[in-house]
Amino acid sequence: MDIETDLVVIGGGMAGLVAGSVAAEAGLDVVLLRKGHGATAQSSGAIDIIGYVPGATAYLMNPVEGLHALSAMCPFHPYSALGRSQEGVPSDPGRVVSRVHSSVQWLKDKSSGSCGALKGDLEENIQAVSLLGTSKPTCLIQETMWNDTPPSHDSVILFAGLRGLPDFNPSSAVKAFMANRPYGEEGPRKAVSCILDVSSSGKPFNLSQIEIAQFVDHDAGLSALANSIGGQVLKTGADYVAVPPILGVERARENRRQLEEMTGATVFELTAFPPSVPGLRLQTSLEAVFRKADGRLLAGHEATEVRQAGDLVQVIAARAPRRTIEIRSTAVVLASGKFLAGGLVGDERGVRESLMGLPIVDSDLIPTGDSRPQRLTGVIPLSPEGHPLFGVGLAFDSSFHPVAADGSPIAQNLFAAGSVLAGYNYAVEKSGLGVALATGFAAGANAAAYVKGVQ
Secondary structure (H helix, E strand, O other), rough: EEEEEEEEEEOOHHHHHHHHHHHHHEEEEEEEOOOOOOOOOOOOOOOOOOOOOOOOOOOOOOOOHHHHHHHOOOOOOOOHHHHHOOOOOOOOHHHHHHHHHHHHHHHHHHHHOOOOOOOOEEOEEEEEEEOOEEEEOOOEHHHHHHHOOOOOOOOEEEEEEEEOOOOOHHHHHHHHHHHHOOOOOOOOOOOEEEEOOOOOOOOOOOOOHHHHHHHHHHHHHHHHHHHHHHHHHHHOOOOOOOOOOOOOOHHHHHHHHHHHHHHHOOOEOOOOOOHHHHHHHHHHHHHHHHHHOOEEEEOOOOEEEEEEEEEEEEEEEEEEOOOOEEEEEEEEEEEOOOOOOOEEEEEOEEEEEEEEEEEEEEOOOOOOOOOHHHOOOOOOOOOOOOOOHHOOEEOOOOOOOEEEOOOOEOOOOOEOOOOHHHOOOOOHHHHHHHHHHHHHHHHHHHHHHHHHHHO
């Protein structure tokens, strides 16, 4: 056997890295297999706990209220599973909130001081401003997107785009920002826009956020951005400057501080569409937490086979470009993601779990069988109700064991977390990374308890 370990985590996104970190902090020897960057690295970098409850059209001001509602409305939701102390009992909303709060606080503590440091709490959704100038309800945002002092009624906010960056139209964002402000809400008296000339190549076209952010991480890039912003601040009298997420990849927090000192204005980033620089920062921060806990991250290794004997998973085979390895593990956490990461695949044969061939169900725990993906989508592409396809995944119990049709665990030492789970529609609820965080936290703790119980 090439490697023997306490726990193998399959998947290197939010759910997998949180599960692995929690287990490693509990004293386990943890190996994490990651074939490549998944949905977390491609995300906006904001952590949505719950933005909407199913069927609602208004966003939730308070995630705690949303968690209480989900516990009552959606018994098969992953959040609801956090509220059950054992199988067959109703979900306790207070227990759900407590466990989600623990995971949120853990992530904030662990990411503190990193490039992906987070602000916000479970008591109130933040109305983060997006590249469109609209607001996005979310629970946690990166520090570079946070303002300690919101704009006052006599302030001026400047939306600053960059020449050659097609992702952001600042003049359109200004119109949407002013038009969508709630009536009576105190805010800036004026919003203006400008285009900055900042480019690492000197050519103002076909620029990307990551290219500019990497440039700003160097002194020359930071100085160029500061001079360009400073000139516009003097011209417009802006108190606040909103920019795309380009303040840096590794030094974003420090770059922001220096920009504010050099320009005299409060500078903050707007939330972006995936893929984004903040998503990459979040991924980097989570990997640093895992490594600090002495976890072993095998990047570029794809799990290809799982061997099971009776009710226990025993061996995981993984393939890298130059080698194939076998790992014997006491427990396994499956956090392989949904369609983007390849944890689930769909074709003319139906939707299936890609590694072990585990049974797939929909949000109501009805087996999808050989239903093709087309049968799990609606006729309206962008529907408020979403598509059933996004709710499919693995059925699971209160310990996050994947279960068979009769409710029995597939394996006593197998746990699952993140978007591979069924029972929720992250696109409708705005709960994707929140579910990944909370279930990864729970699965990691459960796996650690299992391993310690059999040692």
